[in-house]
Amino acid sequence: MKISRKTLGIPYGLFLVLFVIAPLVVIAYFAFTDGTGHLTLGNFVGFFSDPNTMGTLLYSLVLAFVTTLVCLFIAYPVAYVLARSKWKRKSILLLIFVMPMWINFTLRITALKEILTLIEGNLAFHPFLNTVIGMTYDFLPFMILPIYNTLERLDESLLEAASDLGADSVQAFLRVTLPLSTPGIVSGVSMVFLPAMTNYVVLDMLYNSTYIMGSLIGSYFSAYDWNGGSMIALLLLVIICIFTFLTGADESAGKERGGALL
Amino acid sequence: MGEAKTNLIELKHIIKQFDDNGFVAVDDFNLEIAPGEFVTFLGPSGCGKTTTLRMIAGFDLPTSGEILLDGKDISQLPPNKRPINTVFQRYALFPHMNIYDNIAFGLKLQKMPQDKIRQKVQHVLEMVDLEGFEDRKVSTLSGGQQQRIAIARALVNEPRILLLDEPLGALDLKMRKEMQLELKSMHQRLGITFIYVTHDQEEALTMSDKIVVMSEGKIQQIGTPEDIYNEPKNAFVADFIGESNIFGGIMTGKCKVRFCGGEFTCVDDVEEGTLVDVVVRPEDVILTPPGKGVIDGVVTGVIFKGIHYEITVESGKNEMVIQSTKTPAVGEKVGMTLDPDGIHIMIAEDHTTRFTAVADSEYNLTFNDETIHCDLTKLIPGSRMQNGQLINNAGEVVDPERIRVEVSIKPGDIEMSDDEEAGLISGRIINLIYKGDHYSYVVRTDEEHDLIVDDEYLWNMGDRVGLILPEEKMNFSLKK
CATH class of the missing domain: 2.40.50.140 (Nucleic acid-binding proteins)
Structure with missing residues (x-):
């Protein structure tokens, strides 16, 4: 018997239904109902009228924004140097930047915590700074890889053309290299910004007691407020969708994202 | 043309050796180009024609030699400081810009006023027959159209010299023929000096005022298309054209x-x-x-x-x-x-292969770790072997380390073999010319030495061959 394409799709179809669609439906159900099962928008009204939850949203956004910016400023020069270098073994250099990802996450952050304690004495004095450092440390490879991929594939002759037409090296960078590497930047930014908004483990381990979106959801669920937690999860999903739509409008960005996952 | 005597650009003793592998891409290149000339560098791939062009553009710097523009040496200037523009082989149009911004790229860098830029862009677009393409994206254009935009982008800067690196290579035959004629008439109208690189001899003959035939980094012949065709200077040129x-x-x-x-x-x-x-x-x-x-x-x-x-x-x-x-x-x-x-x-050039062999401590001649049998007593007059030592006519022992023997062998006496280990040396066939009753091959060894070998049978370009040098066909002479 010939196995058709449809047959090959069955395992994933099952997975999709069980672990993607079903949970989404459940989340949506809880988000729009109250504890007794009645339809309501009260969960949303509650979130947007509570200064505490709004503060958490703002804090998460600022934290994610700063982390992303720091990552970008560190990652771009590194990716640029790596991609432009004529050195034959540059993949080894790249490996050095990516290798930390292979070490257990908790272990890495614990090590970082010890180092920061050595420097600062007490971690409690700089919770925001420590969190940014921790997240940068954690997410940097996700920024480097996509930018490196776009720069690596940049056609050398385009830079020669720019130079031929009268551009010095700074002008050539600003007018050719930078615009052509935006797909990589966009994909790097979305791979850092979104996790940075929700990854509360880093905060937890670095003794930053401020809530971010991830910890907020957790706190609702541990207080058995499934409706409130689901609502925030759904809200976050919408924010992420909007963000992805805005940055992913450039069709080529999608390809970079694929390239970055290797 | 009253100024016909003064050269626009002169290349003097240009040598380009690449740092990473020591390969000499261009060897002692000398050329004078008058204003308004259409000069073509013609040769097979790897002959150094593109490298020479890149040195004129400024993308590569010569290892030694001078490039004089109006008598001033520009060989060390970066590309953006040279009044020279290039049409690239695969066009190198900026994919993130529309056609207008591509063409205006150079003018904007010169801080030219907007309305003047617009006027100039429109003018060159007319010249290449692509009016109204300003807002199109590069990716929506066909190969031929991209080619024209690349030419327009270079010409809008009004360069003293326009360099074209195999610009028609990616086009189909019909398009290529059309563009050849168009480029030629553009050259006549504008009066700009064109330097054109191609491996297509027909293209070179059709378009050029002057052709520079190159092979293996060296100029083989410079002349008008008629000269090159009717009076080839050597077998390579005759075969190539x-x-x-x-x-x-x-x-x-x-x-x-x-x-x-x-x-x-x-x-x-x-x-x-x-x-x-x-x-x-x-x-x-x-x-x-x-x-x-x-x-x-x-x-x-x-x-x-x-x-x-x-x-x-x-x-x-x-x-x-x-x-x-x-x-x-x-x-x-x-x-x-x-x-x-x-x-x-x-x-006919003398194609005899010559190399130097040295003696080991037992007075055996060696080359490439292989022994060549040669009676040294016959080479050194009055000498004799005694107790394993070579004694010269004055009775002194000759130090084997000081013996250098030049071995020569004629192209027809060298045999080629499929087995790379079969002979003294091995190499790759980099050129072949049919000479009526035999083929004349150029074999390049791994040490970058070129040997001429004549053989009755046809081998392919790029074949790796072992070269058997029969000892009975060798000539030996002592080197001082």
Whole structure:
């Protein structure tokens, strides 16, 4: 018997239904109902009228924004140097930047915590700074890889053309290299910004007691407020969708994202 | 042109050696170009033509030598400081800009006012027949259109020299022919100096005022298309430009040359007894009834080529390709003759391979870790072997480390083998020319030495071969 394409799709179809669609439906159900099962928008009204939850949203956004910016400023020069270098073994250099990802996450952050304690004495004095450092440390490879991929594939002759037409090296960078590497930047930014908004483990381990979106959801669920937690999860999903739509409008960005996952 | 005497650009003793592998891409390149000339660098891939162009553009810096523009050395200037623009092989249009911004790129960098830029962009777009394309994206254009935009983008800056690096290579045949004519007429209208790189000899002959034929980093010949075609300077040029029959021959008297088993009258007066290469263009061979020409042969192949037939005739061990409107049958006997001006004589170069062998402590000659049997006592007059030592005529022991022997061998005496380990040296075939009854190969060894080998059989370009140098065919001479 010939196995058709449809047959090959069955395992994933099952997975999709069980672990993607079903949970989404459940989340949506809880988000729009109250504890007794009645339809309501009260969960949303509650979130947007509570200064505490709004503060958490703002804090998460600022934290994610700063982390992303720091990552970008560190990652771009590194990716640029790596991609432009004529050195034959540059993949080894790249490996050095990516290798930390292979070490257990908790272990890495614990090590970082010890180092920061050595420097600062007490971690409690700089919770925001420590969190940014921790997240940068954690997410940097996700920024480097996509930018490196776009720069690596940049056609050398385009830079020669720019130079031929009268551009010095700074002008050539600003007018050719930078615009052509935006797909990589966009994909790097979305791979850092979104996790940075929700990854509360880093905060937890670095003794930053401020809530971010991830910890907020957790706190609702541990207080058995499934409706409130689901609502925030759904809200976050919408924010992420909007963000992805805005940055992913450039069709080529999608390809970079694929390239970055290797 | 009153200024015709002054050169716009001069290349003097340009040498380019690449740092990473030491490969010499361009070797002692000398050229003068007058304002308004259309100069073509022609040669097979890897001959150094693109490297030379890149040095003129400023993308590569010469290892030594000068590039003079209006008498001033620009060889070390970056590309953006040279009044020279380039049309790249694969166009190199900026994919993130529309056509207008691509063309305006150079003008914007010059801080030219907006309305003037707009005017100039429109003007060049008209020139390349693509009016109204300003807002199009690069990716929506066909190859031919992208080509025109690349030309427009370079020309809008009004360069002193326009460099074109195989610009038509990616186009189909019909488009290429059209663009050839268009480029030529553009050159005539604008009066800008064009330097054009191609491996297509027909393209070079059609478009150029001056052709520079290059091979292996060296200039083989500089001349007008007519010169290059009619009076090739050596076998390489003759073979590369147009179809040709090349034979080994010998001068037998005043304006008499013997080749292919016949004696012909030619126009070149070369000393009797000189070994020569004879070039015969296929269209110059005159077919006659058998016995009525200088030589006879048997037709072995006839191919219809549209305007003419391509006829292959075997005469003894030689093969002659003829273009004719007559159609002899395969197997038919024919006679062949040539007008004196249809015979081009080139003094044959000395292709003897020479290398230096050294002696080991047992007085055995070695080269490449292989032993060559040679009786050293015959090379050093009055010397003799005694107790394993070589004693010269003064009775002193000759230090084996000081013995250097030059070994020479003729191209026809070297044998080629599939087995790379079969002989003293191995290498890769980088060039071959058919010379009537044999092929003349250039074999490049791993140490970048070129050897000329003559062989009856056809090998392919790029084949790795072992070279067997029979000891009985070697000539030895002592080096001081």
